[in-house]
Amino acid sequence: MAQSPKSPSAQAKFNYDQNKDDSSFWEKFSTLGRKKKIKEVQEVQEEGKYAIDSPGKPNAPEIPPEDYNLEDNEQRSIIQPQCLNQPNVRDLLQVLTDWMNDELVEERIIVTNIEQDLYDGQVLHKLWEKLTGNTLNVLEVTQSEEGQKQKLSVVLNAVNHTLGFHHTNPKWTVESVHSKNVVAILHLLVALVRHFRAPIRLPENVSVTTVIVKKSGPKLTAEKFEEQITAVYEDVGMRCERDAFDTLFDHAPEKLQVVKKSLVTFVNKHLNKLNFEVVDLGSDFRDGVYLCLLMGLLGGFFVPLHEFHLTPRDNEQMIHNVAFSFDLMQDVGLAKPKARPEDIVNMDLKSTLRCLYNLFTKYRNIA
Amino acid sequence: MEDIFYWCRENNTIQVRLWLDDTESDFNKGDDHGFSPLHWSAKEGHTKIVEMLLSRGARVNATNMGEDIPLHLAAAHGHLDVVLMLIKAKSDINAQNEHGCTPLHYACFWGYQHIAEELVNHGALVSLANKDGDTPLDKAKALLAKRLHDLAIESGQELKKISIKDNNWLGLKTRSRDATLSRYKGINIEDLKLHTKVSISPSGETWRGRWQNNDVIAKILAIREILPRISRDFNEEFPKLRIFSHPNILPLIGACNSPKHLVTISQYMPRGSLYDLLHSAAGIVVDTAQAVRFAIDIAKGMAYLHSLERIIPEYFLNSFHVMIDEDLTARINMGDCKFSFQERGRIYNPAWMAPETLQRKRVDRNWEACDMWSFAIVMWELMTREIPFDDLSPMECGMKIATEGLRVQIPPGSSAHLAKLIKICMNEEAGKRPRFDMVIPILDKMGSKF
Numbered sequence: 001m002a003q004s005p006k007s008p009s010a011q012a013k014f015n016y017d018q019n020k021d022d023s024s025f026w027e028k029f030s031t032l033g034r035k036k037k038i039k040e041v042q043e044v045q046e047e048g049k050y051a052i053d054s055p056g057k058p059n060a061p062e063i064p065p066e067d068y069n070l071e072d073n074e075q076r077s078i079i080q081p082q083c084l085n086q087p088n089v090r091d092l093l094q095v096l097t098d099w100m101n102d103e104l105v106e107e108r109i110i111v112t113n114i115e116q117d118l119y120d121g122q123v124l125h126k127l128w129e130k131l132t133g134n135t136l137n138v139l140e141v142t143q144s145e146e147g148q149k150q151k152l153s154v155v156l157n158a159v160n161h162t163l164g165f166h167h168t169n170p171k172w173t174v175e176s177v178h179s180k181n182v183v184a185i186l187h188l189l190v191a192l193v194r195h196f197r198a199p200i201r202l203p204e205n206v207s208v209t210t211v212i213v214k215k216s217g218p219k220l221t222a223e224k225f226e227e228q229i230t231a232v233y234e235d236v237g238m239r240c241e242r243d244a245f246d247t248l249f250d251h252a253p254e255k256l257q258v259v260k261k262s263l264v265t266f267v268n269k270h271l272n273k274l275n276f277e278v279v280d281l282g283s284d285f286r287d288g289v290y291l292c293l294l295m296g297l298l299g300g301f302f303v304p305l306h307e308f309h310l311t312p313r314d315n316e317q318m319i320h321n322v323a324f325s326f327d328l329m330q331d332v333g334l335a336k337p338k339a340r341p342e343d344i345v346n347m348d349l350k351s352t353l354r355c356l357y358n359l360f361t362k363y364r365n366i367a
Numbered sequence: 368m369e370d371i372f373y374w375c376r377e378n379n380t381i382q383v384r385l386w387l388d389d390t391e392s393d394f395n396k397g398d399d400h401g402f403s404p405l406h407w408s409a410k411e412g413h414t415k416i417v418e419m420l421l422s423r424g425a426r427v428n429a430t431n432m433g434e435d436i437p438l439h440l441a442a443a444h445g446h447l448d449v450v451l452m453l454i455k456a457k458s459d460i461n462a463q464n465e466h467g468c469t470p471l472h473y474a475c476f477w478g479y480q481h482i483a484e485e486l487v488n489h490g491a492l493v494s495l496a497n498k499d500g501d502t503p504l505d506k507a508k509a510l511l512a513k514r515l516h517d518l519a520i521e522s523g524q525e526l527k528k529i530s531i532k533d534n535n536w537l538g539l540k541t542r543s544r545d546a547t548l549s550r551y552k553g554i555n556i557e558d559l560k561l562h563t564k565v566s567i568s569p570s571g572e573t574w575r576g577r578w579q580n581n582d583v584i585a586k587i588l589a590i591r592e593i594l595p596r597i598s599r600d601f602n603e604e605f606p607k608l609r610i611f612s613h614p615n616i617l618p619l620i621g622a623c624n625s626p627k628h629l630v631t632i633s634q635y636m637p638r639g640s641l642y643d644l645l646h647s648a649a650g651i652v653v654d655t656a657q658a659v660r661f662a663i664d665i666a667k668g669m670a671y672l673h674s675l676e677r678i679i680p681e682y683f684l685n686s687f688h689v690m691i692d693e694d695l696t697a698r699i700n701m702g703d704c705k706f707s708f709q710e711r712g713r714i715y716n717p718a719w720m721a722p723e724t725l726q727r728k729r730v731d732r733n734w735e736a737c738d739m740w741s742f743a744i745v746m747w748e749l750m751t752r753e754i755p756f757d758d759l760s761p762m763e764c765g766m767k768i769a770t771e772g773l774r775v776q777i778p779p780g781s782s783a784h785l786a787k788l789i790k791i792c793m794n795e796e797a798g799k800r801p802r803f804d805m806v807i808p809i810l811d812k813m814g815s816k817f
Contacts, residue, residue, distance in 0.1 A: 273763050293762065301569070301710075302717040302765030305726045328712055331591055332569075 079182045080209040091203045092230065096189050099200050103130050119180045121152035128159055131196050149178055163195050183210055186229050199342030206230045245350050263356045266364065270297040282349045287312045288321025295328040298363040318345045334358055372398045375407035380415050387423060390675065393611030394425050401431035409437035409453065412446035424614030427456045434464040442482050443473035450482050460491050467497035475507035483515055493519040495529045502528060554632055556623040559585055569715055575635060582635035583620065586702060587628050588709060597708045601629050607679045608701035615668030617690050617698035633702040641697060642686035645752055658749040659814040664697035665689055665745060666810060670803035672699065673735050680704040681729060684741035685719035686748055717765035718755040719744045723797060725769040736797035743792035747775045750785050784813055
């Protein structure tokens with residue numbers, strides 16, 4: 001864990017980046033003497049913070065025998081280290097770390113390594129509290145291994161309860177998480193992301209190779225397994241009250257095609273005036289540009305080009321565009337969209353359809 | 368009481384100048400008897416102040432409660448130089464007061480021979496009867512009457528008695544404004560008697576109403592939610608629009624800042640906007656001379672706005688945002704400025720805007736030059752009597768102007784001078800466009816041909 005929050009990525013700051021120069025400005029402002037004092041204070045603060053936040057257990061180079069000694073008939077799964085370097089696995093790790101860091105900005109917690117930063121339950125504790133809005137009565141910091149495990153067990157209990165594991169067993173245990181088993185930790189995080197509909201898009205169909213080692217008698221056997229971590233997700237949008245679109249998706253896929261077709265016709269009727277054409281409803285709206293243009297066409301105004309990014313370069317700019325179009329929708333009297341800007345950017349079809357349908361009902365009759 | 372009327376009476380030029388420099392000072396307002404500052408200074412013969420007021424555009428034909436215009440008072444009190452100044456400033460030389468008397472009646476009655484002669488030389492009718500049936504000549508002593516009679520014949524006047532046409536002029540007179548108009552900026556929403564809804568636009572609802580016996584226009588701003596920040600910004604921004612100090616600017620009189628509504632109050636202009644006048648059947652013929660006069664008015668108003676050393680909420684010049692006063696003066700409507708929290712990200716009239724206005728933030732462009740571009744489009748509109756890019760929706764129009772080089776076309780057969788001026792004013796390079804104070808003399812020269 002590091003000391004100070006790094007710049008919160010995308011989600012939090014997409015709107016207001018004018019404050020970013022503040023610290024440097026004040027540095028310049030102070031006199032040299034004061035600058036030196038500020039430095040000193042900062043150093044002491046960082047040291048103190050490190051003392052508090054640093055892992056209770058130093059990464060001892062030697063591993064005690066109980067970690068690799070296997071009892072008879074015991075089996076253990078170990079991730080094949082090379083597969084952590086596969087591009088999609090690295091993507092997944094990055095997306096998950098960014099997400100945790102976004103969520104934990106206010107806690108001044110920074111996760112740098114999923115393996116090393118989650119095993120003691122500290123980060124999980126804060127993450128769970130942030131996501132659920134509840135508080136969990138456990139010690140903030142524990143130094144002993146015993147204490148860590150105890151805390152982790154309380155935290156995982158709460159997590160499992162939230163995720164709805166009452167009769168089935170999750171793919172993680174106190175032991176596996178505490179022993180820094182990446183596979184278990186990944187399963188846990190992915191489950192959290194899915195449950196809370198985090199505003200991110202996970203790489204799909206990621207799997208890792210694990211080796212299962214089993215001891216029977218004096219013999220050690222090893223078997224390789226492909227373990228799937230993520231699947232294909234239709235639904236990444238924010239959870240909201242069930243509406244016609246849920247029914248449509250669940251029960252009438254053939255009608256869904258009809259709805260999609262009429263929405264494409266509707267948006268193209270207007271976008272064609274600017275020589276644009278939508279082909280795929282799921283992906284063509286993700287950068288928010290068409291949404292902004294469409295709002296202008298339907299609402300009878302021009303959207304000044306400095307208000308949005310006509311050719312967005314990254315997620316942050318796309319999110320800004322979509323959020324801006326949401327603003328315009330509310331300004332012209334439409335209901336607040338039942339989606340987060342991130343859902344559109346993450347190509348959640350249901351969110352995009354809801355949003356367009358909202359426009360369609362208000363503006364279907366304008367030429 | 369020491370006020371502007373007192374200073375005008377007492378010839379306190381320094382105080383008057385200081386007062387005039389305050390943009391919130393309305394020099395067309397009148398005192399309890401409807402005497403405007405110009406009335407007082409004309410009556411007392413303070414030429415310096417009269418000159419100052421006239422140069423700033425005070426209304427020369429404003430009437431007091433007795434229907435006198437300043438020229439009546441100057442003539443009745445024998446101030447020849449003031450009379451000449453007022454005549455030069457296009458005073459209505461045959462204006463009749465409540466008794467039907469013209470300035471010439473008074474000059475004759477009081478025996479100011481020079482003044483009477485000048486009046487007659489400038490077209491004052493010697494045979495216009497007042498309500499008692501007396502003409503100026505009846506009021507003059509024999510010698511003067513004879514002299515004026517001869518002058519009138521020299522200049523070809525019919526000497527048949529013209530009887531008073533009562534009510535004929537009632538609709539045309541301009542009263543000095545109610546002095547209370549500019550007195551309060553914070554207005555209680557309950558004091559507004561709103562009676563007729565005029566229109567609903569994306570910026571809000573417009574109502575006609577009465578406030579302190581004045582016809583006003585109240586605009587209830589369409590704001591999604593009045594957050595404390597918005598209410599605070601509103602309080603900070605609207606007083607900047609209370610610009611009473613220029614004849615070609617229509618000030619915001621005041622505003623209501625209630626928890627539920629933000630309302631701006633302006634004076635009611637029965638003729639409506641320039642857009643209404645040009646593009647709907649308003650019954651007013653806008654000939655080229657009138658068009659040039661409008662253009663001069665707008666340029667003067669804009670030049671004054673640009674000369675103010677302060678930033679006012681953003682004003683986008685177009686024919687919707689120019690109001691036409693009863694005397695056909697065009698006035699830049701401060702009520703159409705956009706507050707910082709208003710219509711963010713929505714431009715409803717891109718056709719009048721420079722390409723850079725559509726693309727860049729206000730701080731990132733030369734907004735004075737952008738106003739000049741909009742002025743060129745308004746002149747084009749005055750020249751062609753057409754609505755620019757009428758066939759395109761705002762979004763299409765804006766995209767084409769900003770990214771595809773769509774520009775207004777000057778139809779063949781248009782006035783070559785005006786066409787040339789339009790081209791200069793909408794130079795593609797913002798830095799090469801003229802300033803408004805440079806355009807005014809050019810327009811003046813054009814106007815003098817009519």
